[in-house]
Amino acid sequence: MSAGRLATFTVGGKTRYGAVTDKGVIDLSAHHAQWPTLREVVEAGALRRLAEEADAFAADFAAEDIAYEIPIPSPEKIICVGVNYPDRNEEYKDGQAAPSNPSLFIRFPRSFVGHGTPLVRPPESPQLDYEGEVVIVIGKAGRRIAEADALGHIAALSLCNEGTIRDWVRHAKFNVTQGKNFDRTGSIGPWLVPFTDEAQIANIALTTRVNGEVRQQDRTGRMIFSFRKIINYVSTFTTLVPGDVIVTGTPTGAGARFDPPVWLKPGDVIEVEADGIGLLRNGVVDEGTGR
Template sequence: MNRLATFTAGGKTRYGAITDKGVIDLSARYSQWPTLREVIEAGALRRLAEEAEAFAADFPLDAIAYDIPIPSPEKIICVGVNYPDRNEEYKDGQAAPANPSLFIRFPRSFVGHGAPLVRPPESPQLDYEGEIVIVIGKGGRRIAETEALGHIAALSLCNEGTIRDWVRHAKFNVTQGKNFDCTGSIGPWLVPFTDEAQIADIALSTRVNGELRQQDRTSRMIFPFRKIITYISTFTTLVPGDIIVTGTPTGAGARFDPPVWLKPGDVIEVEADGIGVLRNSVVDEAAP
């Protein structure tokens, strides 16, 4: 099935299908839906992915710049400590908690595939976290686990970049270190969700300059996709286009001795079976 992306071409933001023959501009053909968020709300994501087969490419692959797939999502909710080895990194002797740890990120803290992550002048401690993303298709509140997967529209990838010392600026929150502008990425595209087999045992890995740093499988997640959706929807209403970032394996730069932070020129690749590769370089923030 075709992959659907939000991208900029010819100075205009568009959405379309990414295919071997090039990029098909679906936003020009389905003007009733201004963005992929409205496509998802209409329940039409899989339909567009299938119908794109009938169209010729409008742009070569190297003529576009990727944006994050869902423009202006209402919510980006991230799950922390969701793999067993990641929990053990804390060395606190505690078993995995009964409920997931959650925090919120703002859309402008992310860039698209191929755009550089930006290291801010406030800290050199820019770190990587490769993760699987689920995008909500059907909204709901207090969603039962048995019904949860029916609320997923698509899958994507995230490099949940973090400024490590800024997650310890206060007593108990991580918001600051997770929300510096342009420190993470989401993409490159959306893969329409089909069934549970598609997500049951995804191999997820992160490489920095070609070196494997993180590797695990979704079958080992402490809180599986069903539990995450049910838990979050207990306290907030999920809506179409909401993004849930589902947790990173062990192996981030902060866990090296000494820590290894990202620096300008580094290239980070997050890869997952059936989804693709999310690739970004690193630059320092330009002086004002």
């Protein structure tokens, strides 16, 4: 693999960032005190430069010695897109065509963990579900961004398991916020892959597996709302800033759609994989037990 995988990680009690390569993990934060986190690297437009720079350094840590964190610490916004694949729209069985605008909701950073850290099933509900998704990270600020210009505002790609407490998304009349924001129920990572051009995102194959069984599989070329449209629409009502995270929607096949539903339980392993990005893997534990 190339050095173009930039991660935030903890080792020896200190959080750092660097490149994950075949030779090991290179601590690039040690060479760039001017950028405390990957968020500042993204803001400086230096992500690709750091990825290329990694080739010049020896590894500082073995891959097994680090603990992955979510790649962008404390992003200003994490905006999630719902119902963005044709089969997901059909799951609702309401006879309605795909909506003309994307459905959106917000998640908080502490609702996510990094690659390799277990998701936490809370005591309030057993209905922990998975949703594999492609993530885009904004690199250039903008408001009312035209679709034609939208890709110029992307800095990087990543992956998300947008874990959800299903019964809590139906607690009220019209919102899903509660069920989407239980602490440590989702994951983002493992790393950022610098964005290059439209061909990189045109038709990404996205797969979610639970305990090795394929549960979700689709391609970004089938999304109802393209990456360009999502950026255009979101930036109409809010200014997008460097480090903002947009989670772009999940294919059909979540556990809630089985009959009967199949919820995640302690010991399960969920893998979200996309060609050209990587593989995000997490287990599941019950809150307070560690198992």
